[in-house]
Amino acid sequence: MIVALDAMGGDFAPVETVKGAVLALDEIKSLEIILVGDEKLIKEELKKYSYDKKRIKIEHTTEFIKMKEESSPAMAVRKKKKASMNISLELVKEGKANASVSAGNTGALMSASLLKLKRIKGVLRPAITTIMPSKRGNIVLMDVGANANCKPEYLEQFAIMGSYYAKLFLKKDNPKIGLINIGEETGKGNELAVASYELLEKNKKINFVGNIEPRDIVDTDIDVAVTDGFTGNVILKTAEGVGSFITGILKDEIKKSFMAKLGAIFLKNVFKTLKSKMDSSEYGGAIFLGVDGISIKAHGNSNSTAIKNAIKVANFFAEANFIENLKENF
Template sequence: MYKIAFDVMGSDLGPKIAVQAAIKFLENKKDLIIVFVGDKNQIEAAINETGNVSTTQYEIFPTTEFIDMHGSILDVKRKKDASLVRALELVQTKKVDGMLTGGHSGAFLAGSHFILGELDGIIRPGFMPTFPTMVKDRVTLFLDAGANNDNTPEDLHNYAKLASTYSKTVLGVKNPEIGLLNVGTEKGKGRELQKLTEKLLDEDKHLNFKGNIEAREMLTGTVDIMVTDGFTGNVALKAMEGTSKILLSAIKANVMKSFMAKIGALFMKNVFKEVKTTFDYKEHAGAILIGANGIVFKAHGSNDIQGFVSTLRMTYDAVQNDVLNKMKKEMAIK
């Protein structure tokens, strides 16, 4: 039986949506217990309202404090009974196998550092989400998506190693292809960071490094893993999410403009549904903090039920496949 701690207090929409998502996710998971961490009264009210969940499938870890989106990274030290802090402590004491939160990103990063620490050889863990591609059933792991403003070539090399292990273990990719996000595909392109990272990746014969990748190829499925620094990664990911959202909205708006467009849309209903499912970022609405000494995930604070379900699925898959211990072994290889 697996256990996942869920800090339900810090997200934009409050604990109700998070609890509803967890109950929905538990419908087909008989080998999982979710530990709701947060205000007991609010959690119980959400459970009672949602219903249809066995008391053997969840536990409540009550807390008296939480860190909201307007909080500070210092709240990790100030608020000892904050739901985020307690959820991380449950991972650290091995009372759960993993955790997720939709709360304050900075507090999450600080809490992970102070409570869990990092894997051997890791100085700066990175956010690693997945995003869809044009290749059916192929996703790309993308890191760092914003945990750091500055990274070293060694950081990016380690990210590639950890992501490769994750891809093999969780996604079942036999020999993951790795690309370095850059301003051109030719060798030696980019700033000093990209040039030195390219050299490290090229020299590591344990990795299947395919060279530099431009941002316009992010959704093509050219590689299984795309590595970059946290500042660039965060800008690129948010631009991609925003573009996807705008395009889907534009298609819908234009279909509604004329009767003939509506008729045409009826015949293309399945096509539109497939495109929406593939490129809706809510299907990929969370990221593992790769390099942390624990399986810990950060969900979008604005997630709805669908978004939290997708992040729960990612957390469950990582726990079920024992990815942390496999990454530890990878980092032990010199």
């Protein structure tokens, strides 16, 4: 498979993106990568490593979307036609790459993916997925930000797409679908939740098991939790905030005393486990579900390992012929 990588996207590009590409080539022998970005900067980075030169190409462009653009992300995507993110996706559309990976601005990547790859026919709204850690395995949460305003029909489609995604990616036979709500009982929630519940319950394509409260995401047997992009984004960002609040207090308090510092040494492995359980970056980022091509979003602060994992995810979906199979549902 050929993966196009936006070498200029992310907080640590191109240093970590290029390194991540080299790591991915090491792990997947059948992989080829097209690095999209400033040839001079990319070559500078590539010099640091030894790698199979036949399996890396560079697609040169000097434009790129900043992590914080002055104009809206959607506008930036349209103005900067030759941005690395845009070109990476065009390579997929033109069949020159099987998938695209970017750690760039999320809003821009969503816009660019829609603009360049278009929607799958029959899909009302593409959605952004994320993997949330949970005691009983990981779950897919979607939409986490593509559609601030949703209709019940969108959520129904999110469930269908999420179900197929979980089947393939989390290797679940008959993925359990839950609806994010503020109570477990039928009839709970706002107008959107109530109407979505009815549609989900009637749909025979999915295994809908009912409402799920955000409190229970961390300990559930549900595989996919669907919600509108506003609520999903709120969940994601609340979880991030609370996580960093707690680890921040721990760090600050440990610094304050010698005893605590000593204790922390004994707890090194515990803290390591905690970090790895809280961290979903091993999953290599999110997929945009519903666009007609594989577009993977790596976290903005991705290091080379996270980039490598995102490339592996892209390769995985390409090998599984994900888009063609997903299309059969619509």
